[in-house]
Amino acid sequence: MSYLSRLCLALAAVASLTVGAPAQAERLKDLASIGGVRQNQLVGYGLVVGLDGSGDQTTQTPFTVQSIINMLGNLGVTLPPGQSLQLKNVAAVMVTASLPPFARPGQQIDVTVSSMGNARSLKGGTLVMTPLKGADGQIYAMAQGSLAVSGASGSAGGAKVTVNHLSAGRIPGGATVERAVASPVGQGDSVFVELNEADFGTAQNVVDAINRVTPGAAQAIDGRQIQVLAPEDPNRRVAFLGRLENLDVTPAVQAAKVIVNSRTGSVVMNQKVALQNCAVAHGSLTVTVNNEQQVSQPNPLSGGQTAVTNKGSVDIKQDGGTLFNIKAGTNLADVVKALNAVGANPLELIAILQAMKASGALRAELEVI
Template sequence: MALCLVTPAVRAERLKDLASIGGVRNNQLVGYGLVVGLDGSGDQTTQTPFTVQSIINMLGNLGVTLPPGQSLQLKNVAAVMVTASLPPYARPGQQIDVTVSSMGNARSLKGGTLVMTPLKGADGQIYAMAQGSLAVSGAGGASGGSKVTVNHLAAGRIPGGATVERALPSAVGQGEYVFIELNDADFATAQNAVDAINRLAPGSAQAVDARQIQVRAPDDPNQRVAFLGRVENLDVTPAIQAAKVIVNSRTGSVVMNQKVALQNCAVAHGSLTVTVNNEPQVSQPGALSGGQTVVTNKGSVDIKQEGGTLFNLKAGTNLADVVKALNAVGANPLELIAILQAMKASGALRAELEVI
């Protein structure tokens, strides 16, 4: 169980840590390519026909013509998907990192080289070209039916492996206005941000809703950049979030924020253990009796109920009191999840309960 203890005091943060400028965003790129130079760990071409087709097309573009019906049995080539993130205001010639992932049955991409691969955006246009040697942070080996693998060998990265070929227009604002969008929608935080911006430039900001703030910015690009730089570094005090308990049922972790509170309630918990045993028994007939050996199963069921104790949990006014009250129950994380759900249903837990 993980319980976050947060002090009630809320410190001011920079606006750039709480929000982003509307229109300033990354764009995802994707491409299909081939990795060559593998040490016999590439795709099994009989099971991945798209790899063979890609090789034939690539050789044809390079002026190499294969006889019709030629069967290729290659082990040093793998078909891959190449992904990258195009940062805002990227210019032609700038280099960006790419991730290369196997899409066939290649055992490893270690030591491979990505052949020139166009990277396309959501509009189908080519924005970058990727090529280079892969960096795979893993190792593996196999011998005599045994196999050892360290980390993941079917994916790797190429630092600076793609060159931007096309600039993506990123207009900041519409006309004289720039929009600032909070990462988390909150009316109080939006108002605090508006007040901070208006102290810098009186009458320039107004809240559109709980997430978006409209700011009047200079028309001159140089002055607009300088103005937005000052706005991003303004100190804004975020509002305290609503009381919330996050429960991860897969890992058994529980996280609470500082506004969680409890009302007086009584909690009892106990463990019910059911054990089922199945013991095979062999019945061997006597010599020359003509009987057959029979295997029977002897089953037994044991049910054990541990005594449950009724605890009186006092109302908690802060997170420390809530943690102390829940620890008094002595439940493990999985039992605590069930207790929290029951407390929420009864109205004793004054917080939003979210199960992920």
């Protein structure tokens, strides 16, 4: 058989697999974003006042006292030199926010307020006017308002109960935008569509979907970015991008991947994960260490002293592991059935998957997070 014939047979096999497992079309706005349309992070340092005795211990957080003195000085209140402040109703906090694209002065955005010192709770507090700066050091918003803290706590007789987190809260609409950030959409007569995840197949599908609506308008720059010709008039460009974002695009089939969370023992795999024939022996090893204290009494009139001795013992028990023959699986249901036959818990399954990957039996990318 010639090379061309073998190539045709291979392409036919790939096509049959693709037809057998069709991917569902998604909107372009769910797969990609428009270049230049992005958020900007803001951060600021401020004070929360009005706490019910749950603020910072000023002896351990000197920056809180310094901030209070500076704030009072700006308000015309001068404290005597060497004055020691013992405050319980104030807490130093960091204020963070995300400035959305195309935000204009006067618009309001949400802010998150988080304690910096040793305040026990921010519940019931009010954030004093705090400037929020961007990465360039410029002030882009001013934040102030009452905190919404979803937690609660109570204590009595040495017992304490806490529900949720009390050291952080949010202020809905708590910051007012003072400076706009330029967000140029495209360069000249072109805009750029940037995929959320780089994939050459998906990029080509996006180009095909756009060119079906506006022939010759789109071309792929690489596996993530697509250049699209767009009207230069701002009004027409906005309308064009609105239609562009709602185009239906069929994403390419993703690579086989298994995600393992080593902290929680969670294992997630996508539909393309496959197994080759392999044998797995699964058993358990238990090590028990006991320490028993014994009292050694001296004989009467011997002049000896009572002593405490430790008697330790170590017991090792290994359960017999059964050898399982796992057949090759070509779909997710077969893979799950094969792994369930082993009878391992999630943490043990992580070790088995890693061993399968090392032996070449797991036909997927294994990622541990």
